Amino acid sequence: MVTPDLSVNIAGMHFKNPVTTASGTFGYGDEFLDFMDLGRLGGIFVKAVTGKNRDGNGYPRMAETASGMLNSVGLQNKGVDHFCHEIYPRIRDFNTHIIVNVSGSTIEEYVAVAERINELEKIPAIELNISCPNVKYGGMAFGTIPSMATEVTAEVRKVYKKVLMVKLSPNVTSITDLAKAAVDGGADVITLINTLLGMAIDAERRRPILSTITGGLSGPAIKPVALRMVWQVHKAVSVPIIGLGGIMNATDAIEFILAGASAIQVGTANFVDPVASVKIAEGIEAYMKRHKIEAMTSLIGALRTE
């Protein structure tokens, strides 16, 4: 048979394969040059960028859990100026799509950051992060109230001319309401899910483990929740979906694609195995050969439910 075609078109962007990496788990990509060829990925979602420098939360920021981990990093980054001047020049020529995760505490901050990123020639898309559970103001609030999700997306849409992706929080009653709200605001693509709000306690010391008491749960523990939400959103909206949540291997990735994701993000798995994303791309190809599937796109939403 012919070599399987792993490529996919998402909102006009051509991805060589559906494997991308999740924001906050892949730095700015260059940390991975020590391990792999970034050109083997469909794209990379770089660390969240905010308007100004953020020191992030205090230590401890991480707690290991059964099949996963909690984090409360709190969007530590040096702000959009630093990104444009210091980071962008060193990553702009990577042989893969570089997508910037845009975060903020106010609509004005989201708009200001998006406007700056819009000027960067080699950044074809942004991912609006309306779902971070680890910042005190904004962040997740925009992702839990549908009218606010529509408003922030619409305001960013006015200034951002390229592909606009919106990343949703799972910490809501109805994920489809939020997805529809983001699409109403002008989202070209929906990314889901961000971390689930959780907590860890040290019983011996009778204290919370995280400095912020609560944090975001990620890893294989959240995969069933993520799959369910991708499936629900796939049925509810017509824009493409990028799915993530506990993907550790190619089988997990295929499950997300079958549930309706056009592409996937590898997140926490990068911490355990820095070359997990490349192995997943190889594994998807092997799956397609084994099942004699010529185009990866024929698997999107191809879950058999009859």
Place this chain on the structure above:
Amino acid sequence: MHFTKQVQDLRVISYSRLNPRHFVLELLAPDPLPVILPGQFAQVLVEDSPSTFLRRPFSIHAVDVAKNTFRLLIQIKGEGTRHLSRLHVGDSLNVLYPLGNTFTLPTTKEVLLVGGGCGVAPLLILAQFLNQNKVHPTILVGFRTKEEVSEIEEYAKYGKVLITTDDGSEGEKGLVVDHSIFNRESLEFKKIYCCGPDAMMKAVAKIARLHRVDCEVSLENTMACGFGVCLCCITPTDKGNERVCVEGPVFNINRLKW
């Protein structure tokens, strides 16, 4: 394509149990070892252990270039390390290495290494490295009891060894900072390298400051990735929140908010 950091399956070629809480694994690499510098660490995958998800970071304890091996000194603390303690010679271990920065070379010959508990781990490779640079350090190591005193002959290859035990069953009684070398008007050392529990390193840093002696410490924080992307292992420094896994684990005490 060749990459500077490795994710490799290494073979356990020796296992020594030092005492009920500590053991040493010697690991053989399939390819020639990359350059490993003192202070660097390895992230070890704990396989087939359902309750551990992330890798476990350990300081590299010693390197044998001729044998193409390196050693890890591990203290049994939780489920992950307990699982590793059940490894056997011949077993394979998936390791990500070498990670982190290194101790800097001293500009003096009057060098003191101070370690407590499993914090002694990076001091052996550091002592090896200092010897290669014609420095013969004094090595002060602290243990709980005589039963835990171990590998003294290893350290003695590279310098003069001083011992403390909490209960006085060997060497001087007390913590490392209680040792008589610190109980003098002036300190005979111009550079201190230290690794151990936080409280111990802070106490050593205080002594170093008092005598205006340059001091480097190797920090241990909980880590997810170990190579700079998760931003979980941060420590506050003069440059803001820095990553212990990349900007560290070795920091000069002048840069820390201690």
